[in-house]
Amino acid sequence: MLARIAAGQYAGSEACRNCHPAQFAGHRKTGHREALSRSWQHTLAAQFPKQPGEWAFGAGAQAVTFVSPLDEDHYLEHGLSWYAASKSMALTPGHRRPDGERYRTFDPGAAILRCFQCHSTGPPRLSGGFRIEPFEAGVQCEACHGPGAAHASSQKPILNPKRLAADAINELCGACHRKPAAAGSDTDWSNPWNTRHQPLYLAESSCFRKSAGKLSCFTCHSPHAPVSREAAVYGGACSGCHARPRHRTAAGGRVCVSCHMPEVRPSPHLRFANHWIGVYADGKPLKPIARP
Ligand code: HEC
Ligand code: HEC
Ligand code: HEC
Ligand code: HEC
Numbered sequence: 001m002l003a004r005i006a007a008g009q010y011a012g013s014e015a016c017r018n019c020h021p022a023q024f025a026g027h028r029k030t031g032h033r034e035a036l037s038r039s040w041q042h043t044l045a046a047q048f049p050k051q052p053g054e055w056a057f058g059a060g061a062q063a064v065t066f067v068s069p070l071d072e073d074h075y076l077e078h079g080l081s082w083y084a085a086s087k088s089m090a091l092t093p094g095h096r097r098p099d100g101e102r103y104r105t106f107d108p109g110a111a112i113l114r115c116f117q118c119h120s121t122g123p124p125r126l127s128g129g130f131r132i133e134p135f136e137a138g139v140q141c142e143a144c145h146g147p148g149a150a151h152a153s154s155q156k157p158i159l160n161p162k163r164l165a166a167d168a169i170n171e172l173c174g175a176c177h178r179k180p181a182a183a184g185s186d187t188d189w190s191n192p193w194n195t196r197h198q199p200l201y202l203a204e205s206s207c208f209r210k211s212a213g214k215l216s217c218f219t220c221h222s223p224h225a226p227v228s229r230e231a232a233v234y235g236g237a238c239s240g241c242h243a244r245p246r247h248r249t250a251a252g253g254r255v256c257v258s259c260h261m262p263e264v265r266p267s268p269h270l271r272f273a274n275h276w277i278g279v280y281a282d283g284k285p286l287k288p289i290a291r292p
């Protein structure tokens with residue numbers, strides 16, 4: 001389960017800083033950078049209760065969940081998470097009681113190791129006492145650009161995703177954000193939790209399917225800047241392809257994404273934009289109306 005790529009091929013983001021100061025400074029402001037940290041080093045540490053746990057998952061735009069080693073065989077996902085919406089602790093998604101969930105470190109499903117893999121960069125390793133040690137905590141440069149030690153030391157080529165096709169970008173981001181559905185597989189579109197899987201939903205949109213590879217995550221998001229929470233800014237991306245949409249419905253002063261990428265709240269504290277761009281019935285934000 002541990003990645004086959006040797007840690008030595010990774011340089012760590014500090015190694016990129018001097019030669020790429022603009023990308024480094026931009027990336028520092030994103031949720032990716034602090035997707036994982038020691039809880040006492042987290043930007044929001046002062047707002048957490050005392051000793052909430054060893055590892056803090058989530059930068060805190062929406063939530064932070066705590067994970068701690070228990071003994072040589074187990075990790076605990078804490079039952080109380082911190083939520084930005086309420087600035088307080090409440091039950092972790094999927095938990096029914098506040099005492100948390102125990103995971104076997106070497107469980108065949110590797111649930112706890114997987115948390116670290118998606119929230120860190122480079123191959124995690126096991127230290128003494130069977131503790132999981134990420135190579136570099138957070139989603140850093142080499143999570144998207146691939147191992148960069150050879151590039152940083154001797155200017156060997158490195159991946160620039162701007163040359164990837166839209167499908168390949170969905171796969172790259174989908175390694176963590178979840179990939180588009182394989183042909184024939186079943187996705188439960190009525191489960192609001194699935195809307196957090198942006199590549200899966202975007203790939204269902206007519207906009208994606210019928211625009212010959214012109215629509216990708218980067219049409220709307222800049223990779224080295226935090227996600228904009230200003231719904232109006234996304235209209236610019238729409239008008240690039242839809243200069244004059246034919247509406248019978250009055251827009252009523254609302255911005256494009258409020259109707260066509262509606263907000264979904266799988267729990268009172270969390271909200272996601274439905275990335276299946278489409279026409280939705282009022283109050284039904286999970287799946288667009290089927291259109292001819
Ligand atoms: C010693 C300076 C130096 C360091 C250290 C360095 N780079 Fe670069 N990088 C360059 C130069 C110079 C270029 C432009 C060369 C080119 O475009 O072929 C470049 C180009 C790139 C490109 C664009 C490649 C392309 O083909 O368009 C990416 C992506 C990149 N670097 C990422 C990184 C990452 C990630 C790190 C840290 C692991 C890093 N670099 C470390 C000097 C450096
Ligand atoms: C190694 C796993 C991984 C990869 C690869 C990855 N992401 Fe993420 N991404 C995450 C995690 C984890 C978070 C949650 C960060 C947090 O807690 O706010 C996140 C958050 C985000 C956010 C919200 C960030 C913010 O500033 O609030 C955007 C937008 C995003 N990712 C886009 C992308 C795109 C586009 C790609 C592909 C180029 C990508 N991600 C690749 C793991 C990944
Ligand atoms: C397949 C990759 C993957 C795995 C495995 C994973 N995460 Fe995440 N996680 C993400 C991505 C991507 C995001 C940001 C996307 C989003 O929620 O919009 C995220 C976001 C989060 C957030 C921020 C709140 C939120 O819901 O956006 C927390 C907290 C979190 N993860 C905790 C965990 C914990 C704890 C585990 C293990 C039990 C875990 N994650 C396993 C990819 C993963
Ligand atoms: C979420 C994925 C992601 C992360 C994390 C990320 N990048 Fe990038 N990077 C991209 C994408 C996508 C492009 C191409 C689009 C663009 O240039 O904006 C890119 C382009 C670049 C380029 C080439 C710019 C050019 O002119 O083509 C450099 C250099 C670079 N990144 C460096 C870095 C460094 C250094 C870090 C860490 C501090 C980093 N990136 C983190 C996705 C990422």
Ligand code: HEC
Nearest residue numbers: 173177198199202216217220228229230231234257272273
């Ligand atoms: C057509 C524009 C568009 C495209 C393309 C797009 N996004 Fe988004 N994205 C948005 C909007 C709008 C929001 C919500 C912003 C807000 O909170 O107001 C958002 C928010 C997000 C968030 C924050 C969590 C959430 O769901 O609200 C993540 C993570 C994210 N996008 C990832 C991605 C990834 C990965 C891709 C590529 C598969 C992608 N986006 C493609 C428009 C887009």
Ligand code: HEC
Nearest residue numbers: 206207210211214215219237238241256260277278279291
């Ligand atoms: C890269 C180009 C591109 C971008 C960017 C884009 N679209 Fe589209 N969109 C398309 C294409 C192509 C179609 C299919 C038109 C057809 O079927 O004739 C489409 C279809 C649609 C439809 C009809 C959906 C259906 O299922 O019938 C809506 C609504 C829509 N787009 C809204 C938007 C909104 C809102 C945005 C911005 C958030 C956006 N689009 C961004 C290319 C794009």
Ligand code: HEC
Nearest residue numbers: 238239242245246247248249250251252254255256259279
């Ligand atoms: C108040 C909700 C609302 C807003 C705001 C809105 N739309 Fe629509 N849109 C709809 C509905 C509903 C339809 C289905 C046709 C109809 O009833 O007018 C539609 C249809 C469309 C279509 C498909 C038209 C066709 O020819 O098949 C596109 C493209 C589109 N909208 C793009 C946009 C863009 C771009 C914006 C922002 C400038 C926007 N919409 C703002 C509700 C909205």
